[in-house]
Amino acid sequence: MELSKRVQSVKPSATLSINARAKELKASGVEIINFGVGEPDFPTPHHIKEAAIKAINDNFTRYTPVGGIAELKDAIIRQFESDYGVSYEPGEILVSCGGKHCIYNLAQALLDDDDEVIIPAPYWVSYPDIIRLAGGRSVIVHTKEEDGFKLRPEKLEEAITPRTKLLILNSPSNPTGSVYTRGELEPLVEIIVKHRIYVLTDDIYNKIIFDDADWVSILHVNPDVKEYALILNGVSKTYSMTGWRIGYMAGPGPIISACTKIQSQSTSNPNSIAQMAAVAALNGPQDDVERMVSAFAKRRQYFVERLEQVKFVTFYPPQGAFYIFPNFSAYYGKKYNGQIIANSLDLTSYLMEEARIALVPGSAFGDDRYLRFSFATSMTIIEKGMDKLEAALNRLL
Template sequence: MILSRKSLNISESSTLAITALANQLKAKGVNVIGFGAGEPDFDTPDYIKEAAIKAIKDGRTKYTPVSGIPELKEAIINKFKIDNNLEYKTSQVLVSNGAKHSLYNAMQALCNPGDEVLIPTPYWVTYPELVKMADATPVFVRCDHTKDFRLDLDDLKAKISPKTKAIIINSPNNPTGAVYPQEDLEEIAKLAIAHDFYIISDEIYEELIYDGRKHISIASLDREVKDHTIVVNGVSKAYSMTGWRIGYAAGPEEVIKVMTNIQSHATSNPNSIAQYASLAALRGNKDDVYMMRDEFELRRNYMVQRINNIKYLSCNMPHGAFYIMMNIQELKGKVIEGNVINSSEDVTKLLLEKANVAVVPGDGFGTDDFVRLSYATSIKNIKNGLDRIEAFISSEV
């Protein structure tokens, strides 16, 4: 029996795969330090959990409108107005089962067979797969680490074709931590308008920006840009609500309508209880958000300093999210404990087997010269994990 050829072409998520492998080892009693996590290690704030409990007690356990409860959509609209200077109507907002679901809906709504979607590299592992699932073709655009992983605008211009349907941008970025400056966003916006393609702006790490920098939503640049943009966000990273699975999208009414129709048949409404919890999150103060952000910044500072003092390793200073791309170029060709290192997969495999440290190989992000480390773990774990990495590399012959 032949399975779906399109589905067979979809790759496993390397981030989820390494986390699952690390958890298997932990279950066997192995003391693994995991740097693969794509979620905050803090608990969901109590006031959000209490709102969920109240929703259960109040019987908020039935179907809701497919696109989300009206109160939550109004809170999202208010968030966009206050935080991003963006005005939307309820018909321009869709609440989904996580930001990933919003991205899936957007790809399905926009793409036809033969369309191309531009993706800056390094990219979040899911972007190319979402494009392929929509029968479109991912086209990759360079972001050079020597330029702080900023988008290569000349390469972007060269990759635009009559088949270009959209570009996916992610700022702050997973996996690089890069935050796109306004001048780069303006150039992307000009190209999207000139060539009439959509911008899908993944802003899930919006609240996690450091060094006093500010988030700029590309849709806020002007009205014409906004009409070309689908903004995707959610509560998972800012409020440590990854398992609650609530994301949302805002954009042109005709696009959101199609996305809503797709969702109505694929999943129907998002979890009703999680919606009420998310409502409390968006209506509450941001004290917990700022606490997490400040702690992440301290961890980032420590991790960057340590990595840049380990032989053969280096990294940039990321300005957002909670990831570091560790440069392993100088490790390639080295022999450690009898093993020749030729790739990011080799580094990942050896660190897990020999040092009991879990990192994510860069090839899953479109670059084999790096591995990704998350600092969404305690300073103690970060110190111990980097000690293990340094000791392992010091055994090079």
């Protein structure tokens, strides 16, 4: 049996497989410090769980409209109005089974074979594979640590061709935690409008912002860019609801209808109970979000201080999300058990076997010099993990 060329061209998600390996070791009794996870470690807030229980007891358990219930679309419209200062109609909103599913629908709806999608690297692991599954081509544009891993306008101009359909921007970024400023977005928006390309702004971490960083959207820079913008968000990260699978996207009506049509022939509606929970998340009290963000901020500060002490490592201090992406390439070329550590995957394996720390290799995010740490884990674990990391790295020197 030969599987399709399409599926053979795609890799399974690296972050999910590292997580699975860490869980496997843990199940066999080995203590693992898991810096690999891409989900908040807090429980879903109580009032959100109560709304789901009520939905079950009210028998809200049948098919819903494919693109989401009216109540949830209204809550999203209100949220987007307050976050972006722009009004959307219900026909311009799609609710899917997670933000990832929105992106999948978008790629299927927008891309013909060999259409190009510009993706600044480091990027979230799933973008290139989702594009590939739709027959599109990712055009990876590398950014620099000294630019805060942000796309420079001249690099964007250079990457645009007649086949360019879409640009993906992700701020705060997974894996770097960098956040675009208004000044950095302005020239990018000019180029988007000039070349009339669509832009997916993946804002899934926009409520997790540290210090005095200001989160800015391309819609704040120029509301007219709404014509080209697909705005992605969801409840996974903000409300610690990764397993509930609710994400949403706003954009031009014809694109949203096309995405809804694809969803109607694949998953149908997202889970009815989870939709009710998402209504409670968006409309309810936001103090749990504040509490989680302030815990992330403390951990981020600790990471920054500890990493400053680690020899030969450089990093850009994250301003949002819950990741930090340090450059460990100074350790490449070192030997362990007679084997050379040649790349981010080798160093990740070394740290998993020798220090029992799970990390994600930078190669999964398009830059092999780095490793990704998630600080979605408790301070005690972070402290212990950093001690083990330093000791394991020192053994290589």
